[in-house]
Amino acid sequence: xxxxxxxxxxxxxxxxxxxxxxxxxxxxxxxxxxxxxxxxxxxxxxxxxxxxxxxxxxxxxxxxxxxxxxxxxxxxxxxxxxxxxxxxxxxxxxxxxxxxxxxxxxxxxxxxxxxxxxxxxxxxxxxxxxxxxxxxxxxxxxxxxxxxxxxxxxxxxxxxxxxxxxxxxxxxxxxxxxxxxxxxxxxxxxxxxxxxxxxxxxxxx
Amino acid sequence: xxxxxxxxxxxxxxxxxxxxxxxxxxxxxxxxxxxxxxxxxxxxxxxxxxxxxxxxxxxxxxxxxxxxxxxxxxxxxxxxxxxxxxxxxxxxxxxxxxxxxxxxxxxxxxxxxxxxxxxxxxxxxxxxxxxxxxxxxxxxxxxxxxxxxxxxxxxxxxxxxxxxxxxxxxxxxxxxxxxxxxxxxxxxxxxxxxxxxxxxxxxxx
Numbered sequence: 001x002x003x004x005x006x007x008x009x010x011x012x013x014x015x016x017x018x019x020x021x022x023x024x025x026x027x028x029x030x031x032x033x034x035x036x037x038x039x040x041x042x043x044x045x046x047x048x049x050x051x052x053x054x055x056x057x058x059x060x061x062x063x064x065x066x067x068x069x070x071x072x073x074x075x076x077x078x079x080x081x082x083x084x085x086x087x088x089x090x091x092x093x094x095x096x097x098x099x100x101x102x103x104x105x106x107x108x109x110x111x112x113x114x115x116x117x118x119x120x121x122x123x124x125x126x127x128x129x130x131x132x133x134x135x136x137x138x139x140x141x142x143x144x145x146x147x148x149x150x151x152x153x154x155x156x157x158x159x160x161x162x163x164x165x166x167x168x169x170x171x172x173x174x175x176x177x178x179x180x181x182x183x184x185x186x187x188x189x190x191x192x193x194x195x196x197x198x199x200x201x202x203x204x205x
Numbered sequence: 206x207x208x209x210x211x212x213x214x215x216x217x218x219x220x221x222x223x224x225x226x227x228x229x230x231x232x233x234x235x236x237x238x239x240x241x242x243x244x245x246x247x248x249x250x251x252x253x254x255x256x257x258x259x260x261x262x263x264x265x266x267x268x269x270x271x272x273x274x275x276x277x278x279x280x281x282x283x284x285x286x287x288x289x290x291x292x293x294x295x296x297x298x299x300x301x302x303x304x305x306x307x308x309x310x311x312x313x314x315x316x317x318x319x320x321x322x323x324x325x326x327x328x329x330x331x332x333x334x335x336x337x338x339x340x341x342x343x344x345x346x347x348x349x350x351x352x353x354x355x356x357x358x359x360x361x362x363x364x365x366x367x368x369x370x371x372x373x374x375x376x377x378x379x380x381x382x383x384x385x386x387x388x389x390x391x392x393x394x395x396x397x398x399x400x401x402x403x404x405x406x407x408x409x410x
Contacts, residue, residue: 008278009274010263011259011272014255014256020248021237021240023236030298031228033259035226037260037297039260045257046222047222048254048257050218050222051222051249051252052249052250053215053218054215054218054219054241054242055242055244055246058213058216067213067242069214069215073213092239093239
């Protein structure tokens with residue numbers, strides 16, 4: 001982007017750091033670094049403090065493995081939520097996405113990934129044992145598998161199903177189908193096929 | 206993006222800080238904040254240190270007003286550069302852009318903006334007096350005006366021209382024209398017109 005010999009090392013390092021973030025190129029990184037230069041010092045301190053504080057003080061929930069400011073996350077701590085249902089997801093992002101829909105009032109369980117032999121991730125690298133412990137407890141009546149539909153995701157779902165089905169719980173999976181508002185003609189065959197196979201009674205609500 | 210009630214305050218603050226950067230939306234900010242969470246603590250510390258250090262330790266060059274790690278910037282300090290030519294620009298970015306071309310070996314002078322009555326910026330708010338001081342020195346033979354072609358830019362260029370032309374220096378301006386590789390048919394009329402008016406002997410190099 002600019003010649004090292006004539007630039008400030010301080011600026012260069014700031015640009016490098018921004019450019020190390022995913023999806024941030026060197027041109028954008030330079031723009032962001034120059035923005036930082038223009039900001040009052042207190043804003044820059046607040047900016048940097050947010051990240052070191054996030055890294056230093058964040059907890060992982062002892063029950064569901066969601067990130068949290070406390071030992072137990074607000075979802076697990078919320079007495080108004082349905083403790084008989086656990087939705088199993090791969091990561092933090094998935095929980096945020098589902099929470100964002102406002103359609104789910106149960107618990108979560110973050111696996112921390114999916115079984116992927118190529119990446120050297122086996123069942124023991126994921127929070128599977130902790131899930132079976134929770135199911136064993138007896139209070140759980142439904143486990144919703146919300147993993148990706150990749151080969152690894154399907155393998156993991158099947159593995160979990162085999163582990164959990166030993167207990168008296170319903171194992172379900174989220175519906176896959178043509179997206180809301182999407183045209184049928186543009187949906188891929190697999191998705192449209194799933195939509196037809198998984199049809200359900202017409203809901204007038 | 207996600208419901209405040211169930212999110213971590215620490216995460217929320219990190220997302221807010223990323224989202225305060227220009228061109229970064231809340232969705233991207235969340236992705237970046239989660240990336241920070243995944244990084245080892247030493248990387249996060251290096252990340253935050255780069256910005257506080259940039260803000261705390263940067264200097265403004267006493268001659269040309271470029272940012273610098275020292276009192277005088279490496280460009281002003283470089284004995285191999287042509288001290289008889291000063292290129293006048295609006296900001297740091299412009300210097301970086303021109304340096305990036307590798308086509309200029311003279312000095313710079315950063316005005317710190319352009320004259321803009323609407324924004325309350327008059328000549329005394331810019332580093333114009335310092336420019337005339339440099340020109341007065343006698344060693345300068347050419348001043349290149351590389352300001353924007355907006356009304357404010359043209360006004361500022363004219364103002365500078367009036368100030369500088371009292372001294373025995375050539376005042377020039379950068380060429381405007383159809384971009385390299387651009388089709389004539391897509392160039393706007395003003396630009397194409399400038400290209401024709403400012404035609405120059407065909408260069409076989």
